Amino acid sequence: MTYFILANPNSGAKKGAHTLDILLPYFNENQIKYQLFATSEIGQEAQLINAILELKTSTDQLLIIGGDGTISLAIDALPDHIPFAYIPAGSGNDFARSLHISLDPIEAFKNIERQEKHDIYIIKYSSHQLSGYALNNIGIGLDAQIVKSANEGKLKTWLNKIKLGQLAYLMSALHVLFTKKPFAVHLSALTNDNKVQEKAYARAFLMTFTKHPYFGGGVKISPEASNSNADIHLVEFDRHPMRKIFPVVPKVLKGTHLTNPLFDHRISKTFTVTTDVNQPVQIDGETHEILKNDPLTLSTEKRTIIY
Secondary structure, three states, X not given: OOEEEEEOOOHHHHHHHHHHHHHHHHHHHOOOOEEEEEOOOOOOHHHHHHHHHHHOOOOOEEEEEEOHHXXXXXXXXXXXXXXXXXXXXXXXXXXXXXXXXXXXXHHHHHHHHOOOEEXXXXXXXXXXXXXXXXXXXXXXEHHHHHHHHHHHOHHHHHHHHOOOOHHHHHHHHHHHHHHOOOEEEEEEEEOOOOOEEEEEEEEEEEEEEXXXXXXXXXXXXXXXXXXXXXXXXXXXXXXXXXXXXXHHHHHHXXXXXXXXXXXXXXXXXXXXXXXOOOEEEEXXXXXXXXXXOOOEEEEEEEEEEEO
């Protein structure tokens, strides 16, 4: 068996490169066959996945090394019937956290060697402008603006170097809380008995769809969400005066916010969301834009991961 490694050396402020520095000597010492496909530019994951699929046989193993953005872009190009393994090397590592995958490269690989297959569900999304898959969450509005501000700022890179990358999201959040404007949203959700529920939000502020509890480097946005079933969790919070927002921030950080009536928490296997204005959207930590009156539909798809 050969391990076909798709790695992003630049993920997590060079954590990807550090992981390779640890893992490849281990492979060589233990005569483990591998071929390395390393990204050299942003957005190269799909190209490398296609190159791997041309060479990989049914007995070989795909191994992805990088952060949440790396694995999300790789899964976008990976057919649903092909299992994959993953070693986290990002700043947030929410996907690895949700599955209790070790952050130690050697320990994570030893678990992969056991070849235990696990079925998980990921989000499949589509609109006229956007389509693909998300392993973590999709956020419209506040959280998307936070991710955009954190990713574009120099502070995140500096904090990553001193292993405090999560603070970049917190500090960006404090800034965006004061500046982000509300927006109107129409939501459709399919119930378990195939009935459609409609909901209109006039002053939406935060709207996050997630497949597992974690967001922004360990914050439990929906503590009961799970990769092991097909349910998508929605957490919505309207724009309120700051005197109402600040008291709930500690609850969000502790994962106890959903008991607060200011939050709307819904669970469905299919959502469709339409905004009245263009809005930033974050998909597994990568920022995009959702266009007004362009419905975005979210469902789930089963995948197989080895860990």
